[in-house]
Amino acid sequence: MGKIRRLGSDLVNQIAAGEVVERPASVVKELLENSLDAAATRVRVDIDQGGLDLVRVTDDGEGMEREDVLLALERHATSKIERFDDLSHLGTFGFRGEALPSIASVSRLTLLTRRTKDDEATEVVVDGGGEPRVKPAARAPGTAVEVRELFFNVPARRKFLRSAPTESAHVSEAILGAALACPAVTFVRSRDGKVVREYLRAGSRRERAMQALGEPRLIACEGERGPMFVEAYLSPPERGRSGAGGLHLLVNGRPVRDRALARAVAQAYGSVLEAGRYPVGVAYVELPKELVDVNVHPQKAEVRFEDGRALFDAVTRSLYDALSKVIPIPALGPATRPWLPSPQRSYAGAGTFALNEPATTPSARFDAAELAALVSRPHEVIVEGPIGSTPAPAPPPAPPPLDTSLFSQHGFYTKLRFVAQIRATFLVCEGDDAMYVVDQHAADERRNFDRLRRSFEARTVAVQKLLVPDVVELTPTEAATLAEHEEVAARLGVEVRSVGPSAFAVHGVPALLSRARPERLLRDLLAELSRAAGRPFSGAVDLVLATMACHGSVRAGDALSAEQAQALLGALDGVDFSGHCPHGRPVLLRIPFSELERRVGR
Numbered sequence: 032m033g034k035i036r037r038l039g040s041d042l043v044n045q046i047a048a049g050e051v052v053e054r055p056a057s058v059v060k061e062l063l064e065n066s067l068d069a070a071a072t073r074v075r076v077d078i079d080q081g082g083l084d085l086v087r088v089t090d091d092g093e094g095m096e097r098e099d100v101l102l103a104l105e106r107h108a109t110s111k112i113e114r115f116d117d118l119s120h121l122g123t124f125g126f127r128g129e130a131l132p133s134i135a136s137v138s139r140l141t142l143l144t145r146r147t148k149d150d151e152a153t154e155v156v157v158d159g160g161g162e163p164r165v166k167p168a169a170r171a172p173g174t175a176v177e178v179r180e181l182f183f184n185v186p187a188r189r190k191f192l193r194s195a196p197t198e199s200a201h202v203s204e205a206i207l208g209a210a211l212a213c214p215a216v217t218f219v220r221s222r223d224g225k226v227v228r229e230y231l232r233a234g235s236r237r238e239r240a241m242q243a244l245g246e247p248r249l250i251a252c253e254g255e256r257g258p259m260f261v262e263a264y265l266s267p268p269e270r271g272r273s274g275a276g277g278l279h280l281l282v283n284g285r286p287v288r289d290r291a292l293a294r295a296v297a298q299a300y301g302s303v304l305e306a307g308r309y310p311v312g313v314a315y316v317e318l319p320k321e322l323v324d325v326n327v328h329p330q331k332a333e334v335r336f337e338d339g340r341a342l343f344d345a346v347t348r349s350l351y352d353a354l355s356k357v358i359p360i361p362a363l364g365p366a367t368r369p370w371l372p373s374p375q376r377s378y379a380g381a382g383t384f385a386l387n388e389p390a391t392t393p394s395a396r397f398d399a400a401e402l403a404a405l406v407s408r409p410h411e412v413i414v415e416g417p418i419g420s421t422p423a424p425a426p427p428p429a430p431p432p433l434d435t436s437l438f439s440q441h442g443f444y445t446k447l448r449f450v451a452q453i454r455a456t457f458l459v460c461e462g463d464d465a466m467y468v469v470d471q472h473a474a475d476e477r478r479n480f481d482r483l484r485r486s487f488e489a490r491t492v493a494v495q496k497l498l499v500p501d502v503v504e505l506t507p508t509e510a511a512t513l514a515e516h517e518e519v520a521a522r523l524g525v526e527v528r529s530v531g532p533s534a535f536a537v538h539g540v541p542a543l544l545s546r547a548r549p550e551r552l553l554r555d556l557l558a559e560l561s562r563a564a565g566r567p568f569s570g571a572v573d574l575v576l577a578t579m580a581c582h583g584s585v586r587a588g589d590a591l592s593a594e595q596a597q598a599l600l601g602a603l604d605g606v607d608f609s610g611h612c613p614h615g616r617p618v619l620l621r622i623p624f625s626e627l628e629r630r631v632g633r
């Protein structure tokens with residue numbers, strides 16, 4: 032007797048369920064897709080306890096005949112494709128024939144369906160896989176699928192589900208994705224028996240975006256490059272958020288997650304959107320179907336592009352063209368990989384987008400763009416980079432490995448003589464043997480990060496009470512994150528109280544950051560906390576502290592007096608640079624006098 036055996040179909044389905052069904056929101060997503068594929072015009076989603084107790088999706092779509100209902104519950108049974116080639120010109124959300132059997136194997140599922148032309152409806156009940164029980168029933172044309180007690184028979188899995196508010200927030204996001212995908216469909220969401228959100232049938236993507244995203248102002252963008260067409264509704268840069276949570280992406284009508292694509296959208300804002308921030312909004316990218324592979328992810332949440340780099344570049348540039356008509360954005364650098372029809376040369380070099388400055392004067396020896404490029408290398412401190420020796424398109428050579436011991440010597444910064452502030456961004460200083468250029472924002476951020484971290488560790492974050500609390504409308508995801516991390520937020524010095532279903536009042540902010548805008552501080556804090564989920568706590572806190580420090584700090588463009596500049600320098604001596612700062616921008620550039628002399632041929 033050999034030891035290999037075939038797995039039973041229930042077990043096979045449960046294993047597949049592990050991939051397809053992660054949480055209640057995945058059930059909602061799959062069921063919504065089925066409703067939309069069935070040409071529904073109105074879909075209702077009811078959940079109880081964040082979907083842990085109940086998920087029900089009801090549609091007015093075409094329904095199924097009795098004979099098909101049992102097939103639909105079998106694995107790899109689908110009405111949507113017949114042969115492999117169909118995958119390359121798919122017109123439906125579903126195609127894998129996996130969702131219903133997977134869901135049925137890990138829940139108690141009831142499906143009730145009727146076609147318009149049938150007199151009777153059909154009801155099927157499946158309990159944790161097992162034999163389906165079929166009987167005649169009554170209902171209006173359409174389909175309702177009810178999923179109770181998700182993962183009741185896979186306790187190990189059920190343990191991984193989060194609190195009801197968190198799960199409910201994920202469900203809301205899944206519905207929002209579907210609503211953005213299908214503007215002409217009405218969606219109703221109810222929670223624990225109460226209707227909490229309705230997206231009424233909209234006449235266009237634009238109308239749906241306005242209705243669904245809750246942004247006061249969205250910039251409409253449209254563009255075409257090579258085979259790619261993009262339509263987007265994006266917030267102005269000042270409404271941008273840390274992390275891509277508020278930016279929805281759809282490729283050929285399918286909601287997807289794709290970091291690189293999100294970054295391509297953010298990059299269209301050039302330097303007016305800080306690194307790591309993303310606009311709120313939605314971008315619909317259309318490509319010939321043969322250039323996208325949709326069959327790479329069991330939840331169909333990811334796709335693969337035939338030529339990702341060309342696509343991302345095309346998206347950035349098309350959106351830039353549209354955005355820059357409305358908001359002033361410095362010009363983007365040349366494309367490394369332009370898509371037709373632009374007849375451009377391709378440039379070598381890593382700097383796909385030179386976003387720092389609109390134009391540089393090649394003759395200037397130390398121009399601001401070069402300094403900015405150098406200063407923004409991912410080191411805490413950079414030293415002795417030969418600068419200004421290469422013509423504009425090539426990136427500056429990497430600086431040699433650095434010795435930071437010099438800068439941790441006591442009193443090093445205090446001893447620097449502040450000479451001048453240039454471009455309201457850099458502090459030029461003279462040391463004993465070198466000239467130093469300090470990035471004022473990076474320096475102040477590093478100082479604030481250090482102070483915040485110390486006081487966080489000592490549990491002594493001082494709170495600045497706000498005279499007038501700032502009321503912020505949170506998205507369901509943000510509210511859930513807050514509910515989960517209220518204690519950390521308080522320890523960080525952000526005092527928040529609930530004042531309505533989704534409204535929260537910020538009553539206090541860390542005193543060190545009293546310059547920061549409370550709303551933005553809170554949103555970024557929540558974005559970091561939810562992104563940090565699963566990471567070790569200290570790492571998460573560092574990220575949060577870094578983001579907070581960034582807000583409270585002097586920015587590029589702030590004029591500093593000589594006293595303020597010298598005080599900032601002095602404060603750097605107290606900073607512990609050995610700790611890792613997640614934003615990790617270098618503070619200081621050192622140019623030895625010997626290098627200066629060499630440059631001018633002395």
Ligand code: ADP
Nearest residue numbers: 065069103109110125126127128129130131174
């Ligand atoms: P897929 O969507 O990949 O085909 P599913 O397991 O999600 O696989 O669904 C199996 C089949 O059941 C679908 O192909 C479709 O024919 C049918 N079906 C599922 N849900 C509905 C619905 N709400 N209305 C009509 N038919 C449905």
Ligand code: MG
Nearest residue numbers: 064065125130
């Ligand atoms: Mg499906």
